Amino acid sequence: MSETSIGVPTETAVARTTTLTIEALQAIREHGAETFPYECCGALIEHEGVIVEAFKMENTTSGGAARRFRIGPDGYRLADKRARDIGGSLVGFYHSHPNEPARPSAYDLEHAWPNLTYVIISVRAGVPEDITVWHLRDDRSGFDKGELKWPTGS
Amino acid sequence: MAHRVLIPTPLRPYTGQKDAVEVDGGTVGEVLSSLTTSYADLRRHLYADDGKLRHFVNVYVNDDDIRYLERDATKLKDGDVISIVPSVAGGAPVTSASDATELTNAEVQRYSRHLILPEVGVDGQKKLKAGSVLCIGAGGLGSPAALYLAAAGVGRIGIVDFDAVDSSNLQRQILHGTPDVGRSKLQSAKDRLSALNPEVRVETFETRLTSANALDLFRGYDVILDGTDNFATRYLVNDACVLLGIPNAYGSIFRFEGQASVFATKHGPCYRCLYPEPPPPGLVPSCAEGGVLGVLPGVIGTIQATESIKLILGAGSTLVGRLLLYDAWGMRFRELKLRRDPECPVCGDNPTVKQLIDYEEFCGVKPVAAVPGSGVPETTVEELKARMDAQAPFYLLDVREPHEYQIARIPGSTLIPLGQLGSRYGELPPASAGKEIIIHCKSGVRSAKAVNLLKEHGIEAKNLKGGILAWIDRIDPTQAKY
Numbered sequence: 001m002s003e004t005s006i007g008v009p010t011e012t013a014v015a016r017t018t019t020l021t022i023e024a025l026q027a028i029r030e031h032g033a034e035t036f037p038y039e040c041c042g043a044l045i046e047h048e049g050v051i052v053e054a055f056k057m058e059n060t061t062s063g064g065a066a067r068r069f070r071i072g073p074d075g076y077r078l079a080d081k082r083a084r085d086i087g088g089s090l091v092g093f094y095h096s097h098p099n100e101p102a103r104p105s106a107y108d109l110e111h112a113w114p115n116l117t118y119v120i121i122s123v124r125a126g127v128p129e130d131i132t133v134w135h136l137r138d139d140r141s142g143f144d145k146g147e148l149k150w151p152t153g154s
Numbered sequence: 155m156a157h158r159v160l161i162p163t164p165l166r167p168y169t170g171q172k173d174a175v176e177v178d179g180g181t182v183g184e185v186l187s188s189l190t191t192s193y194a195d196l197r198r199h200l201y202a203d204d205g206k207l208r209h210f211v212n213v214y215v216n217d218d219d220i221r222y223l224e225r226d227a228t229k230l231k232d233g234d235v236i237s238i239v240p241s242v243a244g245g246a247p248v249t250s251a252s253d254a255t256e257l258t259n260a261e262v263q264r265y266s267r268h269l270i271l272p273e274v275g276v277d278g279q280k281k282l283k284a285g286s287v288l289c290i291g292a293g294g295l296g297s298p299a300a301l302y303l304a305a306a307g308v309g310r311i312g313i314v315d316f317d318a319v320d321s322s323n324l325q326r327q328i329l330h331g332t333p334d335v336g337r338s339k340l341q342s343a344k345d346r347l348s349a350l351n352p353e354v355r356v357e358t359f360e361t362r363l364t365s366a367n368a369l370d371l372f373r374g375y376d377v378i379l380d381g382t383d384n385f386a387t388r389y390l391v392n393d394a395c396v397l398l399g400i401p402n403a404y405g406s407i408f409r410f411e412g413q414a415s416v417f418a419t420k421h422g423p424c425y426r427c428l429y430p431e432p433p434p435p436g437l438v439p440s441c442a443e444g445g446v447l448g449v450l451p452g453v454i455g456t457i458q459a460t461e462s463i464k465l466i467l468g469a470g471s472t473l474v475g476r477l478l479l480y481d482a483w484g485m486r487f488r489e490l491k492l493r494r495d496p497e498c499p500v501c502g503d504n505p506t507v508k509q510l511i512d513y514e515e516f517c518g519v520k521p522v523a524a525v526p527g528s529g530v531p532e533t534t535v536e537e538l539k540a541r542m543d544a545q546a547p548f549y550l551l552d553v554r555e556p557h558e559y560q561i562a563r564i565p566g567s568t569l570i571p572l573g574q575l576g577s578r579y580g581e582l583p584p585a586s587a588g589k590e591i592i593i594h595c596k597s598g599v600r601s602a603k604a605v606n607l608l609k610e611h612g613i614e615a616k617n618l619k620g621g622i623l624a625w626i627d628r629i630d631p632t633q634a635k636y
Binding site: 006031039041061066067068070071072073075076077080089090091095096097098099104107108111112113114115116117118138139140 | 162163164165166167195199210212214218239240241242243244245246401
C-alpha cells in the first residue's frame with residue numbers, strides 16, 4: 001500500500017509543495033480540536049504563493065458531522081468572497097479526521113475537485129496530530145500527497 | 155442563443171484560465187452539453203461515470219439553483235447567466251449505513267423495476283430499505299400512502315391512529331376491507347401491509363397524537379406523512395417537524411379538492427408560512443360533514459408517498475416551495491409558489507414558538523365553551539320522541555342540505571337549509587302558535603348556529619343534541635347513517 005497516494009499508485013508524482021503561515025497552521029489545529037469529535041472544515045486562502053488564512057466554515061453536512069463535512073454552494077461563494085476581500089485567492093479547503101489518520105478517504109476522493117489543495121488534520125481524543133496536504137489527480141484516479149511547509153522563526 | 159457560463163477557480167485550467175465562457179443552448183442541459191463538448195476535460199469533473207451531474211456540482215441560473223427549477227430542462231432567456239458553483243465535501247473513512255444495507259436476491263427480484271431506473275438503482279433501493287416514514291393516520295390519505303411505501307420497500311413504516319374501522323371508511327380507506335369493520339385500524343393496516351411486503355417493519359402507535367408525545371414519536375423517522383383530518387393536529391405535525399428538522403409530506407382533502415406540498419425542509423417553507431392562522435372553528439367543515447369523493451385521497455395520498463420516496467432518495471424535484479392543488483371534479487392540477495416566511499413564528503429567522511403548544515386552544519376548539527353547540531338551549535332525541543308520542547305541539551326544523559334530506563330524515567320535519575334560514579325565517583310558526591321550535595342537522599353543529607341565528611331575530615328555539623345521527627343511533631336504527 002502506498003503511503004503517498006490513495007487510488008491507483010503513480011510513479012511520476014513529484015510532490016508539490018504547499019506553504020502556509022504558522023498562524024494558518026495554528027488556526028487549523030485549533031479548529032480541529034474545537035469541533036472534536038466532529039469534523040471541522042474551512043477554506044485555504046493564498047496570497048503570493050503562501051496560504052495566509054485558514055478561514056473557518058460551518059460544517060453543513062446532513063450525513064453525521066462525526067464522519068463527514070460539507071461546504072455548500074453558499075459556503076463556497078462566501079469563501080471566494082473572503083479571499084477576494086483580503087486580496088488573495090481561494091486555493092483549497094481543510095478538514096479534520098477525528099480519531100482517524102490524516103489520509104484521504106474514498107469518500108474524499110469521490111467528492112474531490114481538481115486543482116484544489118486539500119489539507120487534512122488528524123485529531124485524536126481531541127488533540128490535533130498529523131497534518132497532510134493532497135491534490136486530486138487530473139484523471140480522478142486518486143490523490144497525490146504533497147509536501148507541507150511552514151516557515152518557523154525568522 | 156449564447157449564454158455566459160461562469161467557471162469556478164478549480165475548473166479554469168480546463169477553459170484556458172477563463173473565468174467565463176460563452177456557450178450556445180436553449181436549456182441548461184444544452185448549455186452544459188456544448189460546454190463539455192468545447193472543453194472536453196471538464197466532462198469527467200462535472201459528470202459521474204453514469205452520466206449524471208456529480209452531486210457536488212451546483213448549477214445556478216442567475217440566483218436560482220436548477221434543482222429548484224427544472225434541472226437540465228430549465229429554459230434559458232436572453233441574458234441569463236449560468237454559474238457552476240462547487241460544494242466541497244469529504245470525511246473520514248467510514249462504513250456508511252447504505253453500505254451495511256445489502257439487498258438480498260429476493261429483494262433484487264422484487265424491486266427490479268426500481269433497480270433498472272438509473273434514478274433509483276441499487277443505491278436508491280438501499281436508501282429506501284434503510285429509510286423510514288411515519289404516517290399520521292391510517293385513513294383516506296394514510297391508506298394509499300402506506301400501501302405504496304410498503305410496496306416500494308421503505309424499510310420501516312410507522313402508523314399513528316386510535317380509531318376502529320367503520321363501514322363508512324371503506325369507500326376510500328383502502329387499507330381496510332369489509333371483514334375489518336370493528337377492528338382496530340392499526341391491526342388491519344399491519345396485516346394488510348405485511349401481506350403486501352413482509353420485509354417491511356410496520357410500527358404501530360395506538361394513541362392520539364398530542365403535544366406531549368409527538369416529538370418522541372417522530373424522532374428517528376426520515377419523513378412524516380401528514381394524513382390528518384383536523385387543523386389542530388395539522389399544526390401540531392407541522393411544528394414538531396420544524397422543531398426536529400424532519401420533512402413533512404403534507405396532504406389534505408375536502409369534497410372534490412385536494413392539496414399537497416412538502417414542508418419543514420431545511421430552507422423550505424412550513425405549513426404556517428402558508429396558513430399563519432387556523433380558520434375560525436366550524437368554518438371549514440370536516441369530511442364527515444362535507445363529504446369527500448372516495449378516490450380523491452387515493453390521488454393525494456399517492457402524491458404524498460411519491461414525495462416521501464423522493465425525500466428518502468434525496469433526488470427528483472419535490473414539492474418544496476410549491477403547493478399543488480387538485481380539483482377532481484374539473485380534473486385540473488394547479489400549482490402555487492410558496493416561500494419561507496422570514497417572520498414565521500416557527501421556521502422564521504427569529505422563531506417565537508420553540509416548543510409544542512396547546513394546538514386545540516390555538517385552533518379555538520378549546521375550551522369547551524367555544525365549541526359551537528354548547529351554550530345554546532338543547533333537547534335530546536329521547537325528549538323529541540316523547541313529544542311525538544304525546545302529540546305535544548312542536549315544530550321540527552331541519553337545516554341540512556336537500557341531498558342529505560334525501561338520505562335520511564326525521565318524520566314531520568321541515569327542511570330549510572342553514573344558508574337560506576336568514577331570509578326564510580318568516581316561514582316559521584309565530585310564537586302565538588304556541589309551538590316550540592326544535593332544530594336539527596346531521597350532528598348538531600349547524601343546528602346550533604341556526605338557534606343562535608334565530609335568537610338574533612327574536613325567535614327562541616332548541617338544538618337537537620347529536621342531530622339525526624343520534625336519532626338513528628338511539629330512536630330509529632332502521633335508517634342508514636351517512
